[in-house]
Amino acid sequence: MTLRGGRPSEWGTPTFELLTYEEVARYQHQPSKRPRLVVLIGSLGARLHELKQKVVAESPQHFGVAVPHTTRPRKSHEKEGVEYHFVSKQAFEAGIHHNRFLEHGEYKENLYGTSLDAIHAVMAKNKVCLVDVEPDALRQLRTSEFKPYIIFVKPAIQEKRKMPPMSPACEDIAAPLDEEQREMSASAAFIDQHYGHLVDAVLVREDLQSAYSQLRALLESLSKDTHWVPISWVR
Structure with missing residues (x-):
């Protein structure tokens, strides 16, 4: 076993987090055990939803996503339990009261959220559940029950090049990032600074296909290789 930069001993405003160390041990998934939960977090521009949906579409027998809940009316083309679980506002609020939601929010006067039961439903089928969360x-999620493998996805930010006036092409200089790129860069830096110690792998997204290939490689490694986890998860 060894030690690595640990989880915050107190959660609150990230600037004032006190980081401690947690004891870790090597862990390898056994076929007789439920697969580990795969958690995607991302900065602005990461486009996590389409990435996880592509993984499931390519291999639905091995992967699944937690179907979210909503209080909005079901559209004619939608099916219960496919796009969403459609519930009443009263039922949704009862779920919040009983801490059944991992996260939830409101959009256009309708409630949306990801429930812990939805995650359990995928894992009960012996599939790898992919979730993207704040x-x-x-x-x-960082419990022995889920043993989450956390992947931080951030977009590749390409510096634009320009040539200064009256200079050879070989002496081009980097143009400043535009506002959108600055926001994406700042978002990635914030997550890296305040949550980087919880991350197991970083995926830099240039386009959907390359990001998908990187993610599939990480998922294959997760099922075959040994990884460090908090020792409390394996005791």
């Missing part, structure tokens, strides 16, 4: 939700 980083604050990690504290609820």
Whole structure:
């Protein structure tokens, strides 16, 4: 066993987190055990939803996503339990009261959320469940029950090049990032600074296909290789 930069001993405003160390041990998934939960967190521009949907579409027998809940009316082309679990506002609020939601929010006067039961439903089928969450939700998922493998996805930010006036082409200089790129860069830096110690792998997304290939390689490694986890997860 060894030690690595640990989880915050107190959760609150990230700037004031006190980081401690946690004891870790090597862990290798056994076929007789439920697969580990795969958690995607991402900065602006990561486009996590389409990435996890591509993984499931390519291999639905091995992977699944937690179907979210909503209080909005079901559209004619939608099926219960496929796009969403459609519930009443009263039922949704009862779920919040009983801490059944990993995270939830409101959009256009309708409630949306990902429930812990939806995650359990995928894992009960012996499939790898992929979820994308806000980083604050990690504290609820980092348990021996889920043994989450956390992947931080961030977009590749390409510096634009320009040639200064009256200079040879070989002396081109980097143009400043535009506003959107600056926001994506700042978002990635914030997550890396405040949650990087919880991350198992970083995926830099240039396009959907390359990001998918990287993610599939990580998922294959997860099922075959040995990884470090908190020792409390394996005792």
